Amino acid sequence: MSTVGLKLRELREKAGFSLRKAAVAIDIDVAIFSKMERGERKFSKELVLKLAELYNADSDKLVIGFLSEKVLCELKDEEYGLEALKVAEKQLKYKKKKNDE
Amino acid sequence: MSTVGLKLRELREKAGFSLRKAAVAIDIDVAIFSKMERGERKFSKELVLKLAELYNADSDKLVIGFLSEKVLCELKDEEYGLEALKVAEKQLKYKKKKNDE
DNA sequence: TTTATTTTTGACAAAATAAGTCAACACGAA
DNA sequence: TTCGTGTTGACTTATTTTGTCAAAAATAAA
Numbered sequence: 084m085s086t087v088g089l090k091l092r093e094l095r096e097k098a099g100f101s102l103r104k105a106a107v108a109i110d111i112d113v114a115i116f117s118k119m120e121r122g123e124r125k126f127s128k129e130l131v132l133k134l135a136e137l138y139n140a141d142s143d144k145l146v147i148g149f150l151s152e153k154v155l156c157e158l159k160d161e162e163y164g165l166e167a168l169k170v171a172e173k174q175l176k177y178k179k180k181k182n183d184e
Numbered sequence: 185m186s187t188v189g190l191k192l193r194e195l196r197e198k199a200g201f202s203l204r205k206a207a208v209a210i211d212i213d214v215a216i217f218s219k220m221e222r223g224e225r226k227f228s229k230e231l232v233l234k235l236a237e238l239y240n241a242d243s244d245k246l247v248i249g250f251l252s253e254k255v256l257c258e259l260k261d262e263e264y265g266l267e268a269l270k271v272a273e274k275q276l277k278y279k280k281k282k283n284d285e
Numbered sequence: 286t287t288t289a290t291t292t293t294t295g296a297c298a299a300a301a302t303a304a305g306t307c308a309a310c311a312c313g314a315a
Numbered sequence: 316t317t318c319g320t321g322t323t324g325a326c327t328t329a330t331t332t333t334g335t336c337a338a339a340a341a342t343a344a345a
Contacts (some may be wrong), residue, residue: 102321112305117322124304143264148266154255155275163244165276167251172269174256179266203292213334218293225333286345293337293340310323315316 087131087148094138109133124155130177188232188249193221195239210234226254 106116110111118124131149135142139165158164196206207217210231219225232250236243259265 115305134204147264147271148265150259150262150264151271151275153258154268154272155255158251158276163248163251165273165280166248168254168269168273168276170248170252171255172266173270174252175259175266291342
């Protein structure tokens with residue numbers, strides 16, 4: 084299971100930041116940040132974007148991962164989760180199409 | 185836009201319940217119920233199920249609508265909402281497959 | 286029109302959840 | 316030991332959600 088938190092942790096380590104340094108850079112408490120990377124607390128989208136910039140990483144991919152994780156969190160124990168996703172997708176496509184016109 | 189609330193309102197009217205009667209039957213304040221039907225407040229899954237039973241309606245479809253609405257609510261203003269849905273779908277399918285084995 | 290019924294509205298309180306703060310702990314490297 | 320690193324838990328504060336209620340507005344009945 085590759086969560087956004089773990090991805091961000093990898094990126095941080097590759098970028099050579101300690102937890103503390105990164106936390107200071109994005110102006111957040113170290114304790115929370117530690118918990119976020121390990122999935123114990125949720126990221127906000129803003130934080131994900133800040134970190135993507137700090138690590139010079141692909142922010143789009145990270146945001147997509149962040150969002151899908153949020154969605155999955157709501158549907159994980161739902162019998163009809165997959166069906167719900169498909170309906171949602173259909174409606175989102177329709178909406179997008181309408182906006183493009 | 186066919187929300188769960190409006191669907192449930194239709195079903196209620198077809199079943200011949202007044203807002204009050206239905207509210208009493210599912211043990212909820214009328215004011216909240218009115219707001220829920222009009223999308224001003226969220227339903228809980230439990231209420232959707234109770235109402236489906238009360239109206240003799242297809243609970244699966246209603247729950248699917250309820251869930252997809254919840255998901256869409258989170259993604260409605262997201263640039264990468266559709267991509268996020270696809271990723272979520274892939275992961276959910278994988279998880280389901282794993283559970284079946 | 287008057288009366289009664291149904292639905293809607295808004296102000297407010299209570300409960301639940303999320304977010305932030307901080308001090309202390311554990312561990313390994315210098 | 317001391318320093319840097321990450322983790323944990325207790326606690327407070329903010330925010331969001333949920334529930335309660337009274338009264339207004341709308342609708343239907345007499």
